[in-house]
Amino acid sequence: MGMFPSLFRAALPSLLSIALALLVCFIAIAVSRSDLSIAANAYLQMLWGGLGDVPSFLGSGNWSLLTRAWGESAAKAALLTFTGLAVSVAFCVGLFNIGAQGQMTVGAIVAAVIGAKVALPAGLHPAVAIAGAAGAGALYALLPAVLKVRRGVHEVISTIMLNWVAVSLVENWLVVGPLRATASGDLSRSGTDEILPTAELPRLLGSLSRLNAGFPLAVLSAVGVWFWLNRTSNGFEARAVGLGMEAARTAGIDVRARVYQTMAFAGALAGIAGAVWVLGTEYKFPATLGAPYGFDGIAISLIGQNHPLGVGAAAIFFGVLRAGGTRMQLLGVHKSFPELIQGLALLFVAGRLIWDSVLRRSAKRAVPMAEVPRA
Amino acid sequence: MDFEAGEIVALVGENGAGKSTLMNVLSGLYTPDSGEILIEGQPTRFRSPRDAIAREIGMVHQHFMLIPPLTVAENVVLGLEPRKRGLLDLTAARNAVQKTCQRFGFSLPVDARIEDLTVGSQQKVEIIKVLYRGARVLILDEPTAVLTPQECDDLFAVMRELAASGHTIILISHKLREVLAVAARIYVMRRGKLVAQVQGSASNERELAALMVGDARPSPSIGSAKRDRGELLLEIEDLHVLGAQEIPALRGLSLRIFASEVVGIAGVDGNGQRELAEAIAGLRPWTSGSIRFRGEQLRNPSPGELRHRGLAHVPEDRLSRAIIAPMTVEENIALGRDREPPFARKGLIDFAGRRERASRLLKEFDVRPPDAQARIGLLSGGNQQKVVLARELDLAPRLLVVVQPTRGLDISAVRAVHERLLLARERGAGVLLISLDLDEVLSLSDRIYAIFEGRITGELGRAEFDEKRIGRLMMGAERERPPRAPSANA
Numbered sequence: 001m002g003m004f005p006s007l008f009r010a011a012l013p014s015l016l017s018i019a020l021a022l023l024v025c026f027i028a029i030a031v032s033r034s035d036l037s038i039a040a041n042a043y044l045q046m047l048w049g050g051l052g053d054v055p056s057f058l059g060s061g062n063w064s065l066l067t068r069a070w071g072e073s074a075a076k077a078a079l080l081t082f083t084g085l086a087v088s089v090a091f092c093v094g095l096f097n098i099g100a101q102g103q104m105t106v107g108a109i110v111a112a113v114i115g116a117k118v119a120l121p122a123g124l125h126p127a128v129a130i131a132g133a134a135g136a137g138a139l140y141a142l143l144p145a146v147l148k149v150r151r152g153v154h155e156v157i158s159t160i161m162l163n164w165v166a167v168s169l170v171e172n173w174l175v176v177g178p179l180r181a182t183a184s185g186d187l188s189r190s191g192t193d194e195i196l197p198t199a200e201l202p203r204l205l206g207s208l209s210r211l212n213a214g215f216p217l218a219v220l221s222a223v224g225v226w227f228w229l230n231r232t233s234n235g236f237e238a239r240a241v242g243l244g245m246e247a248a249r250t251a252g253i254d255v256r257a258r259v260y261q262t263m264a265f266a267g268a269l270a271g272i273a274g275a276v277w278v279l280g281t282e283y284k285f286p287a288t289l290g291a292p293y294g295f296d297g298i299a300i301s302l303i304g305q306n307h308p309l310g311v312g313a314a315a316i317f318f319g320v321l322r323a324g325g326t327r328m329q330l331l332g333v334h335k336s337f338p339e340l341i342q343g344l345a346l347l348f349v350a351g352r353l354i355w356d357s358v359l360r361r362s363a364k365r366a367v368p369m370a371e372v373p374r375a
Numbered sequence: 376m377d378f379e380a381g382e383i384v385a386l387v388g389e390n391g392a393g394k395s396t397l398m399n400v401l402s403g404l405y406t407p408d409s410g411e412i413l414i415e416g417q418p419t420r421f422r423s424p425r426d427a428i429a430r431e432i433g434m435v436h437q438h439f440m441l442i443p444p445l446t447v448a449e450n451v452v453l454g455l456e457p458r459k460r461g462l463l464d465l466t467a468a469r470n471a472v473q474k475t476c477q478r479f480g481f482s483l484p485v486d487a488r489i490e491d492l493t494v495g496s497q498q499k500v501e502i503i504k505v506l507y508r509g510a511r512v513l514i515l516d517e518p519t520a521v522l523t524p525q526e527c528d529d530l531f532a533v534m535r536e537l538a539a540s541g542h543t544i545i546l547i548s549h550k551l552r553e554v555l556a557v558a559a560r561i562y563v564m565r566r567g568k569l570v571a572q573v574q575g576s577a578s579n580e581r582e583l584a585a586l587m588v589g590d591a592r593p594s595p596s597i598g599s600a601k602r603d604r605g606e607l608l609l610e611i612e613d614l615h616v617l618g619a620q621e622i623p624a625l626r627g628l629s630l631r632i633f634a635s636e637v638v639g640i641a642g643v644d645g646n647g648q649r650e651l652a653e654a655i656a657g658l659r660p661w662t663s664g665s666i667r668f669r670g671e672q673l674r675n676p677s678p679g680e681l682r683h684r685g686l687a688h689v690p691e692d693r694l695s696r697a698i699i700a701p702m703t704v705e706e707n708i709a710l711g712r713d714r715e716p717p718f719a720r721k722g723l724i725d726f727a728g729r730r731e732r733a734s735r736l737l738k739e740f741d742v743r744p745p746d747a748q749a750r751i752g753l754l755s756g757g758n759q760q761k762v763v764l765a766r767e768l769d770l771a772p773r774l775l776v777v778v779q780p781t782r783g784l785d786i787s788a789v790r791a792v793h794e795r796l797l798l799a800r801e802r803g804a805g806v807l808l809i810s811l812d813l814d815e816v817l818s819l820s821d822r823i824y825a826i827f828e829g830r831i832t833g834e835l836g837r838a839e840f841d842e843k844r845i846g847r848l849m850m851g852a853e854r855e856r857p858p859r860a861p862s863a864n865a
Contacts, residue, residue, distance in 0.1 A: 239702075240706075250690055252711040
């Protein structure tokens with residue numbers, strides 16, 4: 001058996017969950033508008049909105065019809081990938097990181113400050129801002145890790161609470177206080193100062209699209225996390241800690257160090273999400289973070305089954321859906337349906353035990369378990 | 376065995392003698408393969424604990440089955456709640472429990488929460504629970520394990536009163552003194568068989584200990600008779616260690632282990648063996664005393680450091696401590712050495728090197744199936760244990776600490792493990808064998824320490840092995856001499 005079938009088998013519960021979520025929402029739209037064709041049309045619009053208006057493109061040959069949509073989808077997919085990875089990486093050592101939102105917030109504000117206040121050459125500037133954001137996110141995630149290891153504070157509680165601390169500090173103080181944009185003339189602006197042009201993430205397709213370097217960076221990160229977990233000794237130890245902490249400790253693995261390091265890594269990824277959002281989309285820290293990307297990361301991580309590549313795939317899928325969701329509004333269908341689909345898919349994945357038992361029954365011992373001879 | 380109404384009967388025996396199995400049959404958890412249970416002359420078959428309760432047999436488990444935030448009354452009626460119009464009738468429940476308490480002369484605050492009660496009172500709640508269900512036969516499994524001496528006396532008074540009112544009490548205990556104090560008759564079990572029946576008033580601890588251990592000769596030694604041991608590897612002096620719930624587990628334990636010898640620790644479960652192994656392996660801090668390993672004083676060593684210095688450890692809880700079930704066999708073999716060749720190169724996993732080493736070890740240790748990529752959780756217990764031993768011995772350890780290495784394994788796996796331990800000794804390693812299986816300790820060890828309540832109560836060289844005497848030492852019925860550091864050249 002090759003690698004592909006086993007990967008497919010592992011992904012099947014998620015794929016079925018997404019399919020079921022799509023079906024449920026389809027029915028919901030159809031019922032609420034008592035019209036099947038509207039539901040079908042809405043889904044089609046969502047698809048064209050996310051992937052680009054293929055029919056019009058075929059008619060006109062105008063590439064920007066596609067590339068503009070790609071830019072929006074990719075921007076969302078990049079953020080979801082980073083926050084999804086932030087959750088799944090922490091999960092590798094058995095920690096549930098609910099704090100990606102807060103880690104992303106501190107990352108974003110640090111990136112905004114470095115982008116606006118530090119003068120650096122174009123190539124270096126975004127890199128430094130991203131590194132700063134990663135560092136801030138890492139430190140912010142270390143806090144709950146230290147509390148957990150030293151004091152036994154449950155990380156779910158501490159990361160949730162630290163989310164609000166971050167929001168209060170950044171949005172309710174820094175952004176409206178010390179870091180508030182300097183008024184120019186009579187105009188008062190919300191958010192922080194705009195970043196310098198040198199700090200902007202380069203656009204990959206120039207004026208054709210807002211597609212920026214954040215997306216390839218996200219894909220690279222997902223592959224990087226996969227490589228770390230599956231190819232390095234360090235990642236192996238992190239997995240060992242997550243799967244059997246006592247056995248890892250007994251075998252001489254430094255469990256504390258792995259927990260600290262992995263949690264910092266997770267926070268860094270969420271921090272990078274903040275940097276990519278500021279440097280690639282907003283060009284400043286606006287009044288608020290707006291969307292709960294950090295919390296979405298939890299859903300993405302679970303739908304991706306905590307596998308880095310699964311997380312990337314789920315992020316791209318829902319990035320496309322959510323970028324396309326706005327187009328559903330043309331038909332009077334609310335744009336929050338993609339979020340509903342995501343939420344339902346998460347619910348169905350969480351009901352995974354049921355999938356597993358259904359699949360097992362239908363598999364009918366497709367893979368005969370090797371009879372293990374007794375010693 | 377027979378049990379009469381109105382008597383207190385004790386059941387004693389070593390770990391694995393079959394006491395719990397027998398009681399689980401009586402309380403309906405297990406069904407017998409053959410044989411009969413007669414209740415008042417009638418053959419009876421229990422299919423579930425419910426059947427046993429219906430026949431008025433109730434079991435008070437060693438570990439309390441109570442819900443801490445609920446009240447005494449709520450806990451007692453749980454599963455048999457009085458109802459009124461389909462709703463729980465708490466007043467009726469309270470009154471019924473109150474009445475049961477009064478009838479049996481228990482003074483229990485029925486409205487108090489379990490978590491606010493002392494352990495002794497919680498035990499009474501367990502007993503009331505069984506009486507409330509109408510039990511006339513009460514099985515008490517190690518009821519005094521967690522009680523203070525005062526609470527024990529209370530419990531014995533309760534037991535005597537219940538017996539006087541016609542109940543049958545079956546007491547399972549390791550504590551021979553208590554058994555002798557309270558039981559009219561004592562059954563002694565060994566290896567699933569009844570070996571003796573004695574009158575409580577006409578026996579003593581020595582006799583019981585001897586009966587429990589039996590007088591089978593040590594099996595013809597797998598170990599060779601006289602041998603030269605090597606350098607001093609491990610020296611423990613006056614070690615004090617806290618166990619679970621901060622209760623002292625080791626209280627001034629001293630011992631020495633030399634190269635090229637197997638040192639056995641003989642003792643009844645729960646006398647500090649687990650904590651001793653954990654302290655040596657760097658998994659549990661000690662409050663005072665010292666451990667010297669290969670001449671160096673250990674101070675808060677990490678398990679990783681110790682392994683580098685030549686200490687290998689086969690822990691007791693295989694599934695939680697020794698292996699990571701969802702990982703593959705080869706990943707489990709790499710565990711802890713995953714940064715070194717042949718398992719890694721420059722921080723990256725060396726898949727070929729790891730596979731090669733794992734496959735070689737699987738072959739050498741006859742692990743079945745010899746598949747390095749199988750999930751270790753799918754292997755049988757014996758094969759899992761062989762993998763663990765393979766990993767630990769591949770460290771070429773100077774000292775090997777093994778705890779209960781053959782528990783739950785079948786005979787051929789047991790033999791394989793024993794051979795490996797002796798082979799490690801041949802190669803010059805010191806082996807500390809901590810086991811509840813006295814036969815195992817006797818047949819493998821060059822020297823034996825008896826442990827009781829966290830102290831060494833005696834030390835015997837192979838020539839002096841005497842099961843009866845060891846039995847007495849591990850029951851605390853005899854203390855050879857005051858705790859001391861054994862002589863360097865015994």
